Amino acid sequence: MAERHGRRVVITGWGVVSPVGLTADETWDALVAGRSGIGNVTVIDASDLPTDLAGEVKGFEPKKYLNHKQVRRMDPYAQYAFAAASEAVGTAKLEITDDNAHRVGALIGSGYGPMQSLGEHVVVLGAKGPRAVSPFAPVTGAIDSAAGEISLAFGVTGPTRALSSACASGTDAIGEAARWVRYGVVDAVIAGGAENILTRVDMAGSGNAKALSTRTDAPTEACRPFDEDRDGFVMASGSGIVVMESAEHALARGATILAEVAGYAATSDAHHWTAPHPEGRGARAAMRGALEDACLTPEDVGYINAHGTSTVFNDQSELDSIRAVFGEHAERVPISSTKSMTGHMIGAAGAVEAIVGAMAINRGLVPPTVNCHKPIDRAVNFVAHEAQAHDVDVVMSNSFGFGGHNAVVVLRRWQG
Template sequence: MVLERMRELRRRVVITGWGAITPLGLTVTDTWAAMLAGRSGIHLVEGFETGDLGTRIAGQIRGFDPALYIPHKVSRRMDTYAQYAMAAATQAVESAKLTIDDELAPRTGVLIGSGYGPVNYNHGVANTLRDKGPRAVSPFAQIAGAIDNAAGEISMQFGAHGPSRALSTACATGTDSIGEAARWIQFGFADVVLAGGADNCITRGDLAGSGNARALSTRNDEPEKASRPFDEDRDGFVMSSGAGVLVLEEAEHALERGVPILGEVIGYGSTSDAYHWTAPHPEGAGAKAAMRLALQDAGALPSDVDYVNTHGTSTPIGDEREVHSIRAVLGDHATRIPVSSTKSMTGHMIGAGGAVEAIASCLAIQDGVAPPTINCERPLDPEMNFVAGVAQDHDIAVAMSNSFGFGGHNAVLVLRRWAQ
């Protein structure tokens, strides 16, 4: 009863801008075009030695120039994850035609999450300390080496004086960031929020650790075929870098500005498995609960969902549990709609994944097309439509986007085509 009353009182949250830096492209437009073409962004790792690693492939960002978005005196103190976040935020603000003036600044928030944060920067600090001693360590080390660095830099860049913070829930980070930011707007704490996630954890240490956990694909001879969600021959996920940021806005505020509305956030659910650090709950209890909470929050029925952008990482256990959970929540309807994984092309961008996938879900609604799951040659569940190989035209009014992370973090968004 309390939740129903809160839904009646809360304000509507719409999306008016977005930006993305991914292994498929350095903008949302390029990333989406690559997705619809079924192109892989996975390659052999460049930039450091991988010969002694079990996994030598990843989804790295190529051709990125921070100077296009950030003054050099600022970018040199930032980890690459934060540079990606700043670039995506700049794209999002520009696409939303947003001017944060003195009146709007106190009502504008920033919520940028990351699963791993500035790992490359911190590794560099450790190396400097070892090789050159303490006097060579930058006075910015404590700032640039913190997980809130991206959020802080973005708030300063755009003069956002509202709430500003970082959030970290592993692979669910991007989705949680959008969901929590939407609540700020729904209940009046902000009118506009720049929300999303970013990560660049492709390092020798991270590849070694995740590889030793047997989480990563070792299909090194065929990088573009390594990420194969819902395929019987999947052998692990592919680690990737990237960033996704959305401009969330109170609906009336957006209408008054006269800007195009790209979609609406209508539901959000978040749970914890409290079961295991790397394995999902055997019955998918947390995942199912998050999907049901998101639908309840949206005031939607399972039959209202027209498309699911899955977590779909390509791990043997994770994919199986997600299919089980989707079927349990959506029932027979799960076999009548497209259910795909864009991670088959991007790889797993960790904290950025959910944010980029929310953007992809909104574009699927706009364009009436479900992006494919490439490399799905022997489907785990033959009755499900995994959009294997080729994008499919489909009328999509409501999309669900799933994110399930290490540590048992589960987050789900429900997005809808805008209609007054």
């Protein structure tokens, strides 16, 4: 981050498991092509649920990344995190040895954690009794299981923790882990978010709360952020993980620097469990705080990856907040929501979207908001339907979650 605050923090590796791809590159290619990963759910029986729309991870084979014992004791959310972390560490070419392991940490965010496994353990207990409950249940059902498995597999002996702040979890994990690097707690950290909430309980609850899209006749068109006809978000699963290091550490080992984590801020609305603050108080403070942390102005931002969930209140509130913070620049900067293609990965969303932002800096393209046929504000560039070429040096990625959690990260092109 900014030098006056301490050490500069850079991204040297990334990994993604998403409804549109099983790697960062696959995900990026699908997004810039405008391909949706949303469809009718297949992993659960949704015949009696309010909606059967979901962004499922497709074609994922746990045994490609994990041995038999690991698969048995890991919920899918942790499996996704492990796969993304493996890609991130490989991309970064980070070697963790006995000599440096204590200077490496892991921080994995999740809104809900191992919901599938918890549900399965409860069913087994009720149907077969206590003796039938797996001895792995305390591990499989723990929200820190992803961080723990990553620590065990890669030999990370610095701080390893879980973080949960609903839909802001992935962004918060990256931001808080960046602070570990900034202030010298570690030299490198594996951080991000993971989620697998495609369970009957989660889909029933969110559906009954009237938060989900019911456009079941056209799944790929269901998620339509910033469109006048939006009717709710689409639940999804996945993971996004980055490797972050101090600039000195990365340069000393000859690592390729992909982007700088320039600023981060987190706030709370203290208003309502599910509705955003009517004046966007927390969202605006988080955006302003992240820019201040980065020593940047709104005019410096070249792309905003919006939270953009496709819910009536969130989209309008976020847009109002962007206008309040960015002024006239809100009509010049491209703003898109990749949730229009992935669905809402909850705790993984912010991490995946931060990676997408960093890739936009490196690739010179901004991914689109698909299904934005009737934009709620025609003066704003929502990058409707098709990717756009933009020379982007600074990206803002927004995450605003249930419970009033707000987290914003600002990424910048690396300039040594």
